[in-house]
Amino acid sequence: MVTMSSEHSAVPDPAEPAAVPAPTPAKGPAKPAEQAKAPDKTTKNPESAVKFTRTAALWTALVIGFLVLILLLVFIIQNGNEVPIHLFTWEWNVQLGVAILLAAVAGGLLAFSVAGIRLLQLRLAARKNLKGGL
Numbered sequence: 001m002v003t004m005s006s007e008h009s010a011v012p013d014p015a016e017p018a019a020v021p022a023p024t025p026a027k028g029p030a031k032p033a034e035q036a037k038a039p040d041k042t043t044k045n046p047e048s049a050v051k052f053t054r055t056a057a058l059w060t061a062l063v064i065g066f067l068v069l070i071l072l073l074v075f076i077i078q079n080g081n082e083v084p085i086h087l088f089t090w091e092w093n094v095q096l097g098v099a100i101l102l103a104a105v106a107g108g109l110l111a112f113s114v115a116g117i118r119l120l121q122l123r124l125a126a127r128k129n130l131k132g133g134l
Contacts, residue, residue, distance in 0.1 A: 076101060 045061075076097030085092045085099055 072101060 076095065078099070079097035080095050082093045083096050083099060085094050
C-alpha cells in the first residue's frame with residue numbers, strides 16, 4: 001500500500017538544485033534596441049484618437065475669414081480720405097480703402113470667372129472623351 005506523505009509538497013527543497021529550462025535558440029541575434037522599440041499593441045497613440053474633420057476645417061476657415069474681415073475693416077477705417085475715381089465718363093469721390101477693396105473684389109471675380117470657364121471646358125472635354133470610349 002502506497003501512502004502519500006506531506007514531504008513531497010509543491011515547495012522546492014533549497015538543498016536540491018533547481019531545474020533551469022534550456023534556452024531556446026533564437027532565429028537571429030537579438031538586438032536590445034529592436035526589442036525596446038517594439039510597439040505595444042494594447043495602447044493607442046493619443047494623436048490618432050482625434051481626427052481632423054470637416055467641421056474642424058469649417059471652424060478654422062471661419063476664424064481665418066473673420067480675422068481677414070477685421071483686417072479689411074481696419075484698413076478701410078485708416079484709409080478714409082476721399083479720392084476721385086474716373087472710369088470712362090463716370091466720376092466718383094470714394095474713400096481710398098473702399099476703392100482698393102472694390103478693385104480687389106473685381107480682380108477676384110475676374111479670376112473666378114476665368115477659372116470657372118476653364119473648369120467648364122475641361123468637364124465638357126472629359127464628357128466627350130467618356131462618350132467616345134477613351
